[in-house]
Every structure is written in structure tokens, then in C-alpha cells.
Amino acid sequence: MKAADPARVIAVARTWLGTPYHDQASLLGVGCDCLGLARGVWREVVGPEPFPIPPYSRDWGETGPREVLAEGARAMMPEIAPADAPPGALILFRMMPRAIAKHVGIVTGPDTFLHAYERLGVIEEPLTSAWRRRIAFAFLFPAR
Numbered sequence: 001m002k003a004a005d006p007a008r009v010i011a012v013a014r015t016w017l018g019t020p021y022h023d024q025a026s027l028l029g030v031g032c033d034c035l036g037l038a039r040g041v042w043r044e045v046v047g048p049e050p051f052p053i054p055p056y057s058r059d060w061g062e063t064g065p066r067e068v069l070a071e072g073a074r075a076m077m078p079e080i081a082p083a084d085a086p087p088g089a090l091i092l093f094r095m096m097p098r099a100i101a102k103h104v105g106i107v108t109g110p111d112t113f114l115h116a117y118e119r120l121g122v123i124e125e126p127l128t129s130a131w132r133r134r135i136a137f138a139f140l141f142p143a144r
Contacts, residue, residue: 001078004045004141006088012044013037013106013114019122024055034104034116035069038090041106045141050076067100070137077139085138092137101136 015028022031026039039049069092073079077090085091085107092101105115107127114124 002143003078004088004143006086009041009045009088009106009141010108010114013041013108014124016040016116016122017114017124019116021116021118021121024053032116032122037114037116037122038104038106042141046144067137069101069104073137073139077142080138080140082135082138085135088141090139090141091135092139093131093134094136095134103134105131
């Protein structure tokens with residue numbers, strides 16, 4: 001599977017900067033959560049979403065045996081080692097030790113990433129060591 005042009009992924013992701021945070025939404029400039037941001041970038045870079053996202057609660061998957069986000073991404077995107085995640089990669093974060101990965105971001109540079117964060121909306125910020133150690137999975141957007 002050929003990967004999408006990372007410069008295009010980053011350019012599209014940056015158009016979402018400033019979009020307010022809104023749980024379960026995916027509307028550029030109107031509102032999105034972290035998954036909604038990834039879905040919006042997918043639609044622009046890859047094409048229509050391959051399947052509908054079922055409703056989910058804020059506390060979904062705090063624990064449990066299944067890595068729901070990773071399984072979904074793995075079905076549609078080439079997986080890469082988290083340490084090798086280049087600009088343009090989708091990264092999944094484990095927000096607490098032993099919890100499943102449930103936060104999503106997009107790498108925008110060697111030390112920066114973009115994500116939707118509650119109360120802040122879509123922001124680009126440093127990929128600090130605190131964020132890096134939480135990366136559990138990484139994927140590449142496929143070419144259209």
C-alpha cells in the first residue's frame with residue numbers, strides 16, 4: 001500500500017488549526033475531537049471514510065482487552081514502528097499506563113504534532129518526551 005504525500009497530509013491537517021473541540025464531531029472550522037480531526041484529514045487526503053464511526057462516550061475504552069482505535073487504523077493504514085513515525089504519520093497515544101490507546105495526533109515535523117484537545121481545540125505543539133513516551137502505535141495515511 002503506497003503512502004500519501006506527507007506534505008499534503010500536514011498541509012490538510014493544518015487547515016484544521018483553531019477548529020473548536022467538540023466531542024464526536026468532524027467538521028472543519030466548526031468542531032472536532034481528536035478522532036474527528038483524523039477523519040477529516042482522511043476525507044481530504046484519501047477519500048470517503050471506509051465505514052461509519054459508531055457513537056462513543058468520553059470514557060470509552062479506559063480499560064479493556066481490545067485496542068479499538070489501533071485495530072481500526074490497522075485495517076486501513078500501513079502500520080509503522082512508533083519510534084519511526086515521520087511527519088505526516090498518524091500517532092495513537094496511551095494516556096495512562098496500561099490503558100488502551102485512545103488519543104490521536106498527526107506528526108507535523110521532527111518534534112511537533114497536531115491534535116484536538118479538550119478546551120483548546122485543534123492545536124500544533126511540541127512533541128515533548130512526555131508525549132513521545134505515550135505513543136503506542138503509528139500509521140501512514142494511504143495514497144488515494
